[in-house]
Amino acid sequence: GAGVSQSPSNKVTEKGKDVELRCDPISGHTALYWYRQSLGQGLEFLIYFQGNSAPDKSGLPSDRFSAERTGGSVSTLTIQRTQQEDSAVYLCASSPHGQGSYNEQFFGPGTRLTVL
Amino acid sequence: AQKITQTQPGMFVQEKEAVTLDCTYDTSDPSYGLFWYKQPSSGEMIFLIYQGSYDQQNATEGRYSLNFQKARKSANLVISASQLGDSAMYFCAMSSFSGGYNKLIFGAGTRLAVHP
Numbered sequence: 001g002a003g004v005s006q007s008p009s010n011k012v013t014e015k016g017k018d019v020e021l022r023c024d025p026i027s028g029h030t031a032l033y034w035y036r037q038s039l040g041q042g043l044e045f046l047i048y049f050q051g052n053s054a055p056d057k058s059g060l061p062s063d064r065f066s067a068e069r070t071g072g073s074v075s076t077l078t079i080q081r082t083q084q085e086d087s088a089v090y091l092c093a094s095s096p097h098g099q100g101s102y103n104e105q106f107f108g109p110g111t112r113l114t115v116l
Numbered sequence: 117a118q119k120i121t122q123t124q125p126g127m128f129v130q131e132k133e134a135v136t137l138d139c140t141y142d143t144s145d146p147s148y149g150l151f152w153y154k155q156p157s158s159g160e161m162i163f164l165i166y167q168g169s170y171d172q173q174n175a176t177e178g179r180y181s182l183n184f185q186k187a188r189k190s191a192n193l194v195i196s197a198s199q200l201g202d203s204a205m206y207f208c209a210m211s212s213f214s215g216g217y218n219k220l221i222f223g224a225g226t227r228l229a230v231h232p
Contacts, residue, residue, distance in 0.1 A: 031218070033219060033220075041225075042207055045219050045220065056219060089159065093161075095218065103211075104163055105218070106163075107161035109160055110159055110160075
């Protein structure tokens with residue numbers, strides 16, 4: 001496909017379970033970002049990848065959150081031992097490159113995570 | 117620290133009228149970009165318009181224009197000739213380039229309702 005894709009679109013899990021969220025960026029985009037949007041709020045930056053490395057993990061809210069990117073393409077955001085406050089929409093974005101000036105980020109449709 | 121402030125949680129406008137959505141920002145970086153995104157009820161983030169901190173002219177994209185007042189640190193979005201399809205959440209965001217890469221800092225958003 002031409003755009004950023006994310007899976008699953010919806011995920012319902014029980015408190016304490018681990019979840020994995022997947023992002024497929026636009027082909028050729030070297031920069032990839034994860035954001036979180038809680039109900040009625042703006043987007044909160046989580047982590048930035050340039051290629052396979054993550055120069056900025058400053059937005060990850062706790063050590064239960066981790067992310068990786070392989071082959072400079074697909075990224076997986078993992079949340080361990082989920083808590084109810086993790087319920088949110090997790091959005092992925094990619095851009096042709098992460099550095100320098102204006103660099104539009106293209107967003108995926110998001111994964112809505114609900115922790116019961 | 118960088119911050120984006122959107123003081124209008126909700127706005128309404130009559131169809132075909134113009135509306136201004138407010139955005140102020142705070143940064144110590146000399147080089148930055150300002151973005152507006154639209155988020156309809158379907159959830160996707162749609163890029164609308166961009167303004168670079170060194171751009172001399174205010175950005176325009178069709179019915180969207182950005183009223184950039186650098187000294188006041190404001191970047192208001194003006195939508196002319198509102199349409200029913202403009203009803204959505206609107207987010208102002210800022211990206212700093214001095215860190216060597218882009219990440220977006222978002223405001224809390226303004227919900228716009230266009231009335232017939």
